[in-house]
Amino acid sequence: MLLYMPTKVYSEQGCVEKHAQELASLGSKAMIVTGKHSSGKNGSLSDVTGALENQHVPYVIYDDIEENPSVETVMKARELAISEKTDFVIGIGGGSPLDASKAIALMAANPEKDSTVLYDCNEALPYFPVACVPTTCGTGSEVTPFAILTRHEKRTKKSISHKMYPALALLDGKYLKTASRECLVNTSVDALAHLVESYLNTNSNELNRIYSRQGMYAWAEFKDRLKDDALTEEDYGKMLHASMIAGMAITHTSTSLPHGLSYPVTYELGVPHGRAVGMFLGGYVEQYEDQKEAAKVMEYLGFPNAREFHAYLKDLLGEVKVPEELLEADAAAVMDNPAKLKNYPFAITKEDLIRMAN
Numbered sequence: 001m002l003l004y005m006p007t008k009v010y011s012e013q014g015c016v017e018k019h020a021q022e023l024a025s026l027g028s029k030a031m032i033v034t035g036k037h038s039s040g041k042n043g044s045l046s047d048v049t050g051a052l053e054n055q056h057v058p059y060v061i062y063d064d065i066e067e068n069p070s071v072e073t074v075m076k077a078r079e080l081a082i083s084e085k086t087d088f089v090i091g092i093g094g095g096s097p098l099d100a101s102k103a104i105a106l107m108a109a110n111p112e113k114d115s116t117v118l119y120d121c122n123e124a125l126p127y128f129p130v131a132c133v134p135t136t137c138g139t140g141s142e143v144t145p146f147a148i149l150t151r152h153e154k155r156t157k158k159s160i161s162h163k164m165y166p167a168l169a170l171l172d173g174k175y176l177k178t179a180s181r182e183c184l185v186n187t188s189v190d191a192l193a194h195l196v197e198s199y200l201n202t203n204s205n206e207l208n209r210i211y212s213r214q215g216m217y218a219w220a221e222f223k224d225r226l227k228d229d230a231l232t233e234e235d236y237g238k239m240l241h242a243s244m245i246a247g248m249a250i251t252h253t254s255t256s257l258p259h260g261l262s263y264p265v266t267y268e269l270g271v272p273h274g275r276a277v278g279m280f281l282g283g284y285v286e287q288y289e290d291q292k293e294a295a296k297v298m299e300y301l302g303f304p305n306a307r308e309f310h311a312y313l314k315d316l317l318g319e320v321k322v323p324e325e326l327l328e329a330d331a332a333a334v335m336d337n338p339a340k341l342k343n344y345p346f347a348i349t350k351e352d353l354i355r356m357a358n
């Protein structure tokens with residue numbers, strides 16, 4: 001059994017300001033990687049630039065990261081990182097900018113390499129330090145070694161082959177305040193799926209379940225107010241906390257079938273990641289072969305049984321219509337993916353997978 005979590009985490013109000021010195025000490029010039037609008041609106045971008053200015057550390061901003069960032073975007077940002085001679089990266093935002101910041105830190109530290117090393121490389125490459133400031137509560141990318149990019153040539157999304165842990169994660173619940181309800185729902189369901197899929201996973205054990213169990217307790221605390229659209233300021237901190245712990249959980253176990261089934265739904269239909277995963281999650285727990293284990297998950301999350309849990313998710317996410325042919329092809333692709341199948345501890349058929357859909 002192994003437990004390894006090298007990212008230093010501060011989870012508290014005002015943490016960017018409080019730990020400005022530590023943030024600035026990661027290098028001599030920062031590249032800030034973010035999306036177009038939200039980091040400006042929620043105050044995270046000005047907190048980070050203010051912290052760097054106070055510490056007299058120069059920076060450049062790349063704010064053109066799209067949803068589900070592509071390899072092409074990473075390479076474009078890398079050009080700026082190299083020409084501006086930056087030597088550390090600060091990702092601000094949801095999973096997209098955070099994942100992109102890791103891939104950019106890798107490519108910028110290896111200017112002689114082309115993008116093929118992101119996926120086809122057995123060699124451990126050096127990378128610049130990465131700090132992450134999450135402003136959504138889903139991926140937990142601020143503590144995971146994963147960086148999921150869209151590969152247009154393969155028509156899917158996949159994590160790069162390099163394991164890259166951020167050096168520093170700064171979590172302040174106030175950045176969730178301006179997020180839309182849809183964003184909060186979708187991302188927190190993603191975190192929920194990370195917790196459940198990590199716990200009910202071939203790779204889970206008593207040591208790494210410290211994370212998934214604790215994260216489920218945290219999720220249970222705000223679940224009713226999330227459904228009723230009655231979240232409090234305190235809940236925002238809890239939601240970030242739960243998604244960060246969920247990130248630690250999947251770092252040790254990886255995800256399972258709901259995530260495997262969700263990727264084509266996102267790629268082909270544009271359904272947001274958390275919503276796409278959520279449409280398979282209730283069915284996954286209801287059909288999980290060891291119902292004793294599934295019952296423990298329900299207990300940690302505060303649901304009387306898997307049926308209620310499934311109904312809660314349907315209510316929260318609404319119906320997602322997936323064409324039958326896509327579902328068929330999707331299930332067939334998972335059946336052909338030994339890496340994903342092995343995380344489910346039991347035998348499964350294509351029909352079982354299709355039945356997991358809402």
Ligand SMILES: [Fe+2]
Pocket residue numbers: 139190194259273277
């Ligand atoms: Fe996810």
